[in-house]
Amino acid sequence: MSISLDKCLGLFLAIACLSLSTSVMAAQSPFATTVVVNGKVITADSDDIADITFAQAIAIRDDEIIAVGTNTEIKKYVADWTETIDAKGNTVLPGLIDTHSHLYEHTLSNFPWVLKAIPELLQVNLSAETPAQMKDLLAKALEARARQIPDGQWIQVRLNPAQVAVQIIGKTVSKQFLDPITPNNPVVVSTRGGAVYNSLGIGSIEARYRNPIPDDFWIDESVGHSGDYTDGPRCVRGDIILTAAGREDEYTQAYMEVMQLNAQNGVTAFKTHLQCEGGFNASVHLARNDLMPIRFAWGHRWMQPFNPRITETYWRIGDLTGYGSDMMWSIGSSAGALDGGGVAWCTSIPAKTDALKARELCPTMESSPANMRRLSHLKVLAELAAAGRQTGIPGWHVAGDVAVQAYLDTLFGAGISLQKLRTLRLQVDHCHSVTQQQIDIAARLNMAFSCDATRVPSQVLEEDYGEEYLTYNAPVKSMLDKGARALINTFGSAKDIRKSPFEDGIMWMTRKIDGKNFGVPEEAVPDRLTLLLMMSRWGAYAIWKDDKIGSIEAGKLADLAILNGDYMAVEVEKLDTLYPVMTMIGGKVVFEDKELRGNRLRFNTDPDIAAWEVEKNTPTSLWRWQTIPPQIPSRNVPNVQLAGK
Numbered sequence: 001m002s003i004s005l006d007k008c009l010g011l012f013l014a015i016a017c018l019s020l021s022t023s024v025m026a027a028q029s030p031f032a033t034t035v036v037v038n039g040k041v042i043t044a045d046s047d048d049i050a051d052i053t054f055a056q057a058i059a060i061r062d063d064e065i066i067a068v069g070t071n072t073e074i075k076k077y078v079a080d081w082t083e084t085i086d087a088k089g090n091t092v093l094p095g096l097i098d099t100h101s102h103l104y105e106h107t108l109s110n111f112p113w114v115l116k117a118i119p120e121l122l123q124v125n126l127s128a129e130t131p132a133q134m135k136d137l138l139a140k141a142l143e144a145r146a147r148q149i150p151d152g153q154w155i156q157v158r159l160n161p162a163q164v165a166v167q168i169i170g171k172t173v174s175k176q177f178l179d180p181i182t183p184n185n186p187v188v189v190s191t192r193g194g195a196v197y198n199s200l201g202i203g204s205i206e207a208r209y210r211n212p213i214p215d216d217f218w219i220d221e222s223v224g225h226s227g228d229y230t231d232g233p234r235c236v237r238g239d240i241i242l243t244a245a246g247r248e249d250e251y252t253q254a255y256m257e258v259m260q261l262n263a264q265n266g267v268t269a270f271k272t273h274l275q276c277e278g279g280f281n282a283s284v285h286l287a288r289n290d291l292m293p294i295r296f297a298w299g300h301r302w303m304q305p306f307n308p309r310i311t312e313t314y315w316r317i318g319d320l321t322g323y324g325s326d327m328m329w330s331i332g333s334s335a336g337a338l339d340g341g342g343v344a345w346c347t348s349i350p351a352k353t354d355a356l357k358a359r360e361l362c363p364t365m366e367s368s369p370a371n372m373r374r375l376s377h378l379k380v381l382a383e384l385a386a387a388g389r390q391t392g393i394p395g396w397h398v399a400g401d402v403a404v405q406a407y408l409d410t411l412f413g414a415g416i417s418l419q420k421l422r423t424l425r426l427q428v429d430h431c432h433s434v435t436q437q438q439i440d441i442a443a444r445l446n447m448a449f450s451c452d453a454t455r456v457p458s459q460v461l462e463e464d465y466g467e468e469y470l471t472y473n474a475p476v477k478s479m480l481d482k483g484a485r486a487l488i489n490t491f492g493s494a495k496d497i498r499k500s501p502f503e504d505g506i507m508w509m510t511r512k513i514d515g516k517n518f519g520v521p522e523e524a525v526p527d528r529l530t531l532l533l534m535m536s537r538w539g540a541y542a543i544w545k546d547d548k549i550g551s552i553e554a555g556k557l558a559d560l561a562i563l564n565g566d567y568m569a570v571e572v573e574k575l576d577t578l579y580p581v582m583t584m585i586g587g588k589v590v591f592e593d594k595e596l597r598g599n600r601l602r603f604n605t606d607p608d609i610a611a612w613e614v615e616k617n618t619p620t621s622l623w624r625w626q627t628i629p630p631q632i633p634s635r636n637v638p639n640v641q642l643a644g645k
Helices: 005-027 071-075 112-117 131-148 175-181 199-209 231-245 248-263 277-288 310-317 369-386 401-413 418-423 436-445 456-465 467-472 476-482 503-510 528-535 537-542 572-577
Strands: 034-037 040-042 057-061 064-069 083-086 091-094 096-098 123-127 155-160 187-191 194-197 267-274 295-300 328-333 394-398 427-430 448-452 485-489 560-563 580-585 588-592 600-604 611-615
Touching (some): 034 071, 131 155, 175 194, 248 588, 369 401, 427 485, 448 537, 476 485, 503 528, 528 537
Parallel strands (some): 040 091, 123 155, 394 427
Antiparallel strands (some): 057 064, 600 611
16 A cells, blocks of 8 residues: 555654654643642742732642642642642641751761760860869860770860850960870860860871961960861861761761751751861762752852961862752852851950950951951952852851951952842851941842841840840841841751751740840841741742742742641740641652651651651652661762763
8 A cells, every 4th residue: 555745744743743742741741749738828929928928738740839729729730649738727838948057067066866876076065163163174074085085086175154265265275284184185175266276186187188287277376276166176076086987977877867857847958158078078978869858058168277278279169159959059158257256256346344355256356367367268259259250158157247347348349349249149147246237238238147046145245245235136127127138047956956946936036035135125026927038938049049949839849848736826935836747848758747647757866766767657659768767878888870881
């Protein structure tokens, strides 16, 4: 049988069209893979709380939200295979974004089950009322710890309160004081405002990084005194102690568990610097094996603090902003802390005595070379931004108003246009001391303040500067009123294991911590919807992902938390009775409590248990991992397959 050319072409085109139609239909299914119904959905879809949409249900296709509306409106997206989650009248929120939480570091020091698994990380914490008592207690603690551990293992000591400790750090407590007590163990003794190393500690650091510690790291190298109280101890734990003990795998596992703990708080993304190689390596290892429980926005700092050629490094490293995946990406490079925070912040506020003022570590003081060094690094980053070679310059640990001003002055001094500055998504953390003039400037620059709830700055102000200066402490209401971006941070499980993400929310709305003033009442967060925006939508801007997360809207990734109650109805003082019963990231369940649908997927942090708890009483295909607990391959065994091999 013969077929004409016209018929052949017609048959070919028909088959081609049918094939094309089938492929289009397969790629664009009209149905949802998951729907959430019967919820009180707060979408956070507007910066104006009066325009925020409230809904009942959400339709999700794979990792993306495709519709938000009433139960009836969402019903049309349900197919036979669609998995339905009944929110049972509870509030559904966008996934929460913690804009300043050093989880890679907190894993090393704050959680009992981790210290039980990695005893080499143990830090001795000491408190005393007078300098003499503290020095005597320190000597006894060092002798006792040296008897407990093998020669060569690091001894770490933290002294509190800082008001007492800074009177002896680098003075009567020096390298010369430490060496005879601990001749066989490297030592670091730190407090907020400084750290001291013994000779073995200095040698251990220099051997690890293959270079001498830079001169400007020291306040006084002859006594082993550095004004840097976080960077050095942080990297000693994350780079040196873990490596020497062969504990990299245990750390990576614990780091994942700490991120999972935050998912159980409703946190679906967090932001921090990655300062030390160990934290960077563990993060990358989890990301490339698709094992990150929550999203991670990171700022480059891993070359600090022991690199003597950091300026050259910044000029050579390139622009990292935006690089990565939806689970782990860079938000740029940072110069790091410009002051010490707490008693070592840098503020224009006059102290009651010269001795109290002398505790401050400022970026322009010769007595604070580490902070001066970071200011020079910031200048380099600003010059790179002016040349179009740097897109993001997040500011970490800029606690006092003089440090904030140094951050601003350095950026303006580089000759960057106002239009360009507005695109850099500038931000500073902590906001313990901020002036109204700086808030005005921040509003013009589109700059964000990421603030933490803590009593320390208020206590220091009350005792050492004057209660009239409490208005400087985290003036978030002024930021909101003037149009500056105000965020809150560290509301997940970082320093403490928390059940509710709203413990800090109560503090922000009442401006009280343990019944005592935290700043002033006039600077309270005015309402719970604004609080939610500070914990979600506005945080997405700070981490360069506002196009994908931060609200419950069609076209965005399906990150959300279902609470155990009604966020809009509970009293402000009882917000901490609300906690997630389910957390989803990209349409996958990373945490589930039995009270929602009978299933349990969580990590139990009890030091005697420290294990995943898994119960699947309701069929589901939505859990984040196929194998639970997730299996983390060893970092010491090659597992990356190279192309062509």
